[in-house]
Amino acid sequence: MKTIRVELGERSYPIYLRHGILSSIGACLTELGFKSGAKVAVITNNVVGGIYGAKAEASLKISGFNPVIITMPDGEQYKTIEQASKLYDSLIEYRFERSSPIVALGGGVVGDIAGFVAATYLRGVPLIQVPTTLLAQVDSSVGGKTAVNHPKGKNLIGAFYQPKAVIIDPQALTTLDAREVRAGFAEIVKYGVIRDKEFFTFLEEKLLTLLDLGYDLAIAIATSCAIKAEIVSADERESGLRAILNFGHTFGHAVEALAGYGTYRHGEAVAIGMVMAAKLSVMLGVCKPAVAERIEKLVSSLGLPVEPPPLPADDVIASIKLDKKVADSRMRFVLVSGMGEVELRDVSETELTAFFERFYP
């Protein structure tokens, strides 16, 4: 359907997006220049591997590759250095070499840990991301952030490591749990808010067909990837522009952590966080109330939560201060100034306390 590119000089890469492309992974690898006969490690989990593993394997074999499916257990609790170590064991056992690519087949968990393993095994082997959740297709597979969790916090151990390509099959979403699909929509809405007001209007207009997982959703995925690609191309390591991708995430991370991990899907917490950030923008006079109202309406129409659970404001503020993205203990927020436009602003504790008193008494 469409090829988008992340432009990073000699580390530039394509994002292939097409219905049914999972059956052509082998052809994509050939197009990327991998030689027939090469060993390919497909890292997946027991759920995704059970549904799509055989298809990926067959496609690689037809194109002359020598695939090995390496399966890890399903779940965020396995995104650990111990699990990464088990993956290294398998790669060593099968004698994977520096030129042997790793295909990450799964959601953000598989993508993050397989990406981290690809970044570190033999000091780096080629990585192909094949994301199968909506969140992974529009967010985590693009941009090169790879990580495992540490008992003290999420994603504390990791590396920036760009893939050689991202292969997106929107058809894979038809087997995904409806709640997971909805959670992915939060990040899609985010791209409209931060960068593209026409895209936001498109999402409002196509609300019903988007949820059918058809052509309009494929357009939304492509637009989201193109926006992320543009931002990552401009600021790979988050020294400036890339920070705007955190819209809704500062409150979202606090809600996710305080409610207890697993209560909300990441996208659900981001949905709540985006609505909170929009209201904060209104309170600080950065945007008009109508902008925040549109965001809240779209988020809730997509079946996502908009209200945080009852949490003491002090706890939320303390959690925000603990967030690793808080620079020099300043609480920096991405605020919306108009639809499609955001700005970064430090918010004081006094302002945040007033915000909670006004909107979440």
Ligand SMILES: NC(=O)c1ccc[n+]([C@@H]2O[C@H](COP(=O)([O-])OP(=O)(O)OC[C@H]3O[C@@H](n4cnc5c(N)ncnc54)[C@H](O)[C@@H]3O)[C@@H](O)[C@H]2O)c1
């Ligand atoms: N690297 C980044 O830039 C980045 C960005 C955002 C999130 N993340 C990370 O992504 C992770 C969350 O990813 P996620 O939301 O994709 O969750 P996930 O990977 O846990 O997938 C959710 C569930 O869906 C299942 N699944 C995946 N694809 C399926 C399919 N097509 N059909 C049926 N079931 C399927 C999975 O097995 C899992 O049970 C977190 O660890 C988060 O830290 C990373």
